[in-house]
Amino acid sequence: GNSVTQMEGPVTLSEEAFLTINCTYTATGYPSLFWYVQYPGEGLQLLLKATKADDKGSNKGFEATYRKETTSFHLEKGSVQVSDSAVYFCALSDETSYDKVIFGPGTSLSVIP
Amino acid sequence: DVKVTQSSRYLVKRTGEKVFLECVQDMDHENMFWYRQDPGLGLRLIYFSYDVKMKEKGDIPEGYSVSREKKERFSLILESASTNQTSMYLCASSLGVGTDLTYGYTFGSGTRLTVV
Numbered sequence: 238g239n240s241v242t243q244m245e246g247p248v249t250l251s252e253e254a255f256l257t258i259n260c261t262y263t264a265t266g267y268p269s270l271f272w273y274v275q276y277p278g279e280g281l282q283l284l285l286k287a288t289k290a291d292d293k294g295s296n297k298g299f300e301a302t303y304r305k306e307t308t309s310f311h312l313e314k315g316s317v318q319v320s321d322s323a324v325y326f327c328a329l330s331d332e333t334s335y336d337k338v339i340f341g342p343g344t345s346l347s348v349i350p
Numbered sequence: 351d352v353k354v355t356q357s358s359r360y361l362v363k364r365t366g367e368k369v370f371l372e373c374v375q376d377m378d379h380e381n382m383f384w385y386r387q388d389p390g391l392g393l394r395l396i397y398f399s400y401d402v403k404m405k406e407k408g409d410i411p412e413g414y415s416v417s418r419e420k421k422e423r424f425s426l427i428l429e430s431a432s433t434n435q436t437s438m439y440l441c442a443s444s445l446g447v448g449t450d451l452t453y454g455y456t457f458g459s460g461t462r463l464t465v466v
Contacts, residue, residue: 278462283455337383343393
């Protein structure tokens with residue numbers, strides 16, 4: 238079945254550091270890929286998405302490129318801020334999951350001044 | 351903007367009580383979902399619905415039921431609350447079967463339920 242694997246957290250970075258959160262997936266179809274972010278005490282928000290191979294999703298300085306050959310969708314940001322502290326979820330959906338989005342376990346990021 | 355509204359942000363209930371968690375969306379979405387989120391366990395799907403009066407069990411339906419009498423409203427019911435149901439509950443909606451799978455979900459802000 239479909240699944241998503243993320244790097245283990247928590248991740249702690251200093252402000253202005255470079256961020257990478259690794260994500261790999263297993264899917265039988267041709268999935269769309271997502272990154273969701275959850276700020277403390279809130280629900281999840283869609284951060285970015287990519288719908289086909291080699292697409293790059295971007296938003297708020299974050300980027301992720303859909304790599305079909307490595308089945309990956311790593312999240313990157315060049316310079317993190319304290320306000321980026323949150324939990325980040327990699328996710329996928331395709332026609333075999335019948336409209337259900339499959340989530341990874343989440344990676345907690347703390348950015349310190 | 352699509353909005354998914356959960357009726358309570360924080361809720362404290364007693365063991366054995368019947369608890370209703372309400373979720374309303376305003377964009378005519380077909381699909382609605384209930385998840386619970388616990389530290390170290392990620393998001394776990396409780397129930398979902400593809401249409402009015404339809405419901406499907408997710409991965410952890412035991413101890414829960416749902417109701418979808420109107421398209422915009424999806425209620426999660428804890429028949430007899432127990433302390434192991436203390437959790438963050440998240441409602442989500444999406445467009446519909448056979449439509450844009452690239453859309454993903456829109457989530458509500460969550461309800462943090464404590465059962466004492």
